Amino acid sequence: YLQTGPEKYYRQGIESPTELSSGFPRSREELYQYESLILGDIEESFFNADQLQMIEDFVAERGGGFLMSGMIDEGFISTPIADVLPVTLIEESFLPSHLRGGIRRGTQATGELFFPRLTNNGEFSPLLRLAADDSENDILWRQLTELQGVYVTGRIKPGATVLMEHPLLQYQNQALPLLATQRFGSGRSVALTTASTWRWQMMMPSADESHETLWRQLLRWLAVSAPERVTIDFDREFYNVGDEVNITATVLDMEYGPDNDATLWMQTNNPLDIVTDSPMEWDIEEDGVYRASFVVEEEGVYDLLVDVASAAGEGASGAFEKRAAFVVTPSLREYNNAAMDGGLLARIAEASGGTYFNVDGIDALADTVEFTPNAFSQEVQIDLWDQPWLLALLISLLCLDWVARRLKGLS
Structure with a gap:
């Protein structure tokens, strides 16, 4: 949303007329509905102390993504926002004279046009990838127009990663970061210290989608760490007929803490379109975890619908559901x-x-x-040429021949 005047806000993408009608969320329940939060050119006085702490908790506990773009008000120094950011904040009065003057003043070094420089991490980061091929990606970056203006921050925090930096300006022997990221608690945070990425949209040919691509990738990265209130996991990637399927559902309450007071029912629709209902039992050894199992007897796709009725404290009641599916193939136990x-x-x-x-x-x-000797075999060598039975056999054959000839009248 965008504040257009005192107590007046322009809102887009809302799901109800009351959503964000009073401005920035004032409760965790309201804020935690979102997966990422972006602040641009906003003053610290816009928030109260509780809201600033909520933002830190949104990232650290909820696992949400946080991005601050453009000018970062000095008022955020020593606030929870300063803890979340991947860069340290510093008062302008402490900066050398050539780094003062503001982010948009073209007469100052910090307000001049410049071509951003990708760091080694930035060159290989999926966040800044414009093409799969390295050489093509490099060409596309060289074709982008200049940016204008950079907000001066302090040192990079330990564990943070700089993806893009100013090609000329430095502070404390460190190039001024333009895009820095870090993990914070369960979530992620980004500092984008320029407000001029719009130039990659407005100053480029209409067919160029570099600006859209970069922001899509950045927002997707921010939101991916934020868990859903209900997640379903299977104990295996695939199943055969006759296997037991073990299903685990993890449920979070409205403040995204483990919910042990929920009631879960699982509806299973097998390949023959036969629907069965069964409860999921809470795992007493794991907070917010519910389990169920059954044996699959038909080949094909099984559809699951887990219905959750949560009652985790006052104001945190509600009903919601989660769908999932898995495939059962013919039994291959022989193989x-x-x-x-x-x-x-x-x-x-x-x-x-x-x-x-x-x-x-x-x-x-x-x-x-x-030859393998053992208790049941014995090697015996016999010469056949001087065996008596062989001589008797030869004499018998000769006699038989003589008798046959005499009977036929032959000599």
Whole structure:
């Protein structure tokens, strides 16, 4: 939203006429509905002390994203906002003279035109990627028009990452950061110390979408750390017929703390379009975690609908739901762990008195299986040429031949 006058706000993308009607949220329940928060050219006096603390909690506890762009009012020094930002804040009176003058004054060094410089981290960051190919990405960045004006901050905080910096201006032997990020608690924060990225939209050809691409990637990165109030997890990525499916639902209350007082019902729609309802039980060992399980007997897609009725404190009641799906394939148990298990084969061979060979020792196989002595075999060598039964067989054959000839009248 945009403040257009005293107690007057221009709002976009609202879901109800009352949303943000009184300005910035005044309660955690109201603020925590959002996944990211962007402040641009705003003074510290716009907020009260509770709202400033809420913003810090929104990032650290809710896991939301926070971005401050353009001028950062000195009034934020020593406030929770200063803790959240990835850069330290410093009063202008402490700066050297050439860094004073403000972010938009073209007569001052801080207000001049400049081409931003990507740091080593920035060159490989997905936040600043304009093309998948490195050379093409470099060309697109070189084609962007200049920015104008930079707000001077202090040192980069430990753990923060600078993605873009001023090519000329420095403070305390450190290039002035233009875009810095860090993780803060469960969330993320960004400092964008220029308010002129609009030039990449207005000063570029209408077909160029670099400005849109950069802001989409930045906002997506900010919001990705913010959890939903209900998340569903499965114990496996896929299932076969006959498997047991273990389902875990994590529920957060209106202030995004674990909710142990919710009532959960799970509706399962199997591939035959048969719907079954079952409760999910709270896991007493884990706050906000509820579990259920069942055996799948049909192949195909299973649709789940988890309905949550929460009652975690006054003003935090409500009903909401979460959908999920998983696929069941034919049973492949016969092919499970089909890879060769050399250790198992060696143990079987040892237990049965055999020998295990791998590919490297295959040359010894022929010599080993030629003769394997054991308690039930004996080697015996017999010469057949001087055996009595062989002589008797030959005489019998000759006699049989003589008798046959005599019966036929042959000589």
